[in-house]
Amino acid sequence: MSKKxxxxxxxxxxxxxxxxxxxxxxxxxxxxNFTKKARxxxxxxxxxxxxxxxxxxxxxxxxxxxAEEFGLSEKRIRDIVNYRADEEIES
Numbered sequence: 001m002s003k004k005x006x007x008x009x010x011x012x013x014x015x016x017x018x019x020x021x022x023x024x025x026x027x028x029x030x031x032x033n034f035t036k037k038a039r040x041x042x043x044x045x046x047x048x049x050x051x052x053x054x055x056x057x058x059x060x061x062x063x064x065x066x067a068e069e070f071g072l073s074e075k076r077i078r079d080i081v082n083y084r085a086d087e088e089i090e091s
Contacts, residue, residue: 008020011023039071050083053081057081061076063077
């Protein structure tokens with residue numbers, strides 16, 4: 001993954017000069033990291049997303065990285081990873 005900085009010119013090509021100027025005025029000197037977060041809409045269903053998260057966890061992905069990638073809290077990731085469908089039936 002490249003950590004190359006985005007130039008003002010590149011931003012201008014996407015959002016326009018006026019918006020780049022507004023961002024500069026509001027946030028000059030601060031840093032922002034653009035991330036590609038997986039969205040629920042990237043999956044057929046919420047359960048499909050959750051199954052994907054469980055598989056990644058089984059493969060060794062740390063919870064903090066999963067939380068970052070999916071835009072969820074680490075607690076929510078733990079809840080998803082620890083969820084058992086049979087628990088819902090017994091309740």
